[in-house]
Amino acid sequence: GAVVSQxxxxxxxxxxxxxxxxxxxxxxxxxxxFWYRQFPKQSLMLMATSNEGSKATYExxxxxxxxxxxxxxxxxxxxxxxxxxxxxSSFYICSARKDPPYEQYFGPGTxxxxx
Amino acid sequence: xxxxxxxxxxxHVQEGDSTNFTCSFPSSNFYALHxxxxxxxxxxxxxxxxxxxxxxxxxxxxxxxxxxxxxxSYLYIKGSQPEDSATxxxxxxxxxxxxxxxxxxxxxxxx
Numbered sequence: 001g002a003v004v005s006q007x008x009x010x011x012x013x014x015x016x017x018x019x020x021x022x023x024x025x026x027x028x029x030x031x032x033x034f035w036y037r038q039f040p041k042q043s044l045m046l047m048a049t050s051n052e053g054s055k056a057t058y059e060x061x062x063x064x065x066x067x068x069x070x071x072x073x074x075x076x077x078x079x080x081x082x083x084x085x086x087x088x089s090s091f092y093i094c095s096a097r098k099d100p101p102y103e104q105y106f107g108p109g110t111x112x113x114x115x
Numbered sequence: 116x117x118x119x120x121x122x123x124x125x126x127h128v129q130e131g132d133s134t135n136f137t138c139s140f141p142s143s144n145f146y147a148l149h150x151x152x153x154x155x156x157x158x159x160x161x162x163x164x165x166x167x168x169x170x171x172x173x174x175x176x177x178x179x180x181x182x183x184x185x186x187x188s189y190l191y192i193k194g195s196q197p198e199d200s201a202t203x204x205x206x207x208x209x210x211x212x213x214x215x216x217x218x219x220x221x222x223x224x225x226x
Binding site for chain 2: 004032034036041042043044045046049093097102103104105106107108109
């Protein structure tokens, strides 16, 4: 199997606070993990590529100081939304790449609401 | 900007009927086309990865075809069952590992 967990599944936080989301590959090691965001009625948009032991690569328009990514082990990547604002409210979902077959396996996602 | 489009956006199908929907993508610099099934409150589940023009893949009652020259893929479901109700996503990659997703087709099977 290739199971990816994500925690928490839902979080509500106040504006100005930081929130950490964890993504774990449970039964395989993943040198590469990906973080996506989905706004209502839109597609999954890649935010950043997380590589174990090195700095994440961010997509154009994604603020690296706001969305801190740490991939400290082969089974865990974290996304921290710093100084969250209501416009950061969204659905965040991670995937982990299993090598081979180089397929991406997704977590169930995290619904973030910033009040 | 890469555009991956899926149609229709949503679909209601009677149980037992067959159905299909479309994913269109840029035909240049093609690398792979992925199909995922995403049930509510669960993780998207990989259905197919297709790389070759003319590829046809099958998994039970679900199959997919690929035309890279014209930039489209069809997903077919034969004899729809209630458990087929989900959002079906396609994603395109163009030579690297990054996936560009469509907005999905939301399928509801009516018992």
